[in-house]
Amino acid sequence: MVRISSSHIVVLDVNRRNVPVDRRFLEIRYHPPDRWSIVRCEPREIQRVGRIFPLTYAVCPTCRHREAFPADAKELTCERCKKTALLAWEEMS
Ligand SMILES: [Zn+2]
Incomplete structure (x- = not known):
């Protein structure tokens, strides 16, 4: 799951499963x-x-x-x- 709890925080549950993530969003931070x-x-x-x-x-x-x-x-x-x-x-x- 990817939960956007605010406009600045993204929570990624990557330990338990492989999750597709919106790359356009992640590029900004990572x-x-x-x-x-x-x-x-x-x-x-x-x-x-x-x-x-x-x-x-x-x-x-x-x-x-x-x-x-x-x-x-x-x-x-x-x-x-x-x-x-x-x-x-x-x-x-
Ligand atoms: Zn240089």
């Missing part, structure tokens, strides 16, 4: 800290920011630096803190 988050900009946002910013970019898990990456990249090295980490592709919605 984001793996060791991988690049992939962020896709809405076209509206691109217009606001300008052409310099890429449509899709990744956020460094260590220093939150934003960096563009090739479409087939599996991992990425941060140009600011030099840390290499995997891209969190499966978190793309």
Whole structure:
């Protein structure tokens, strides 16, 4: 069972059984800290920011630096803190 007892608390009964969980909800709280988050900009946002910013970019898990990456990249090295980490592709919605 997944019980949402308030807007901030989720109770998961995962010890006794395997429970399907709404992943969109969990991503907010249990984001793996060791991988690049992939962020896709809405076209509206691109217009606001300008052409310099890429449509899709990744956020460094260590220093939150934003960096563009090739479409087939599996991992990425941060140009600011030099840390290499995997891209969190499966978190793309
Ligand atoms: Zn970094």
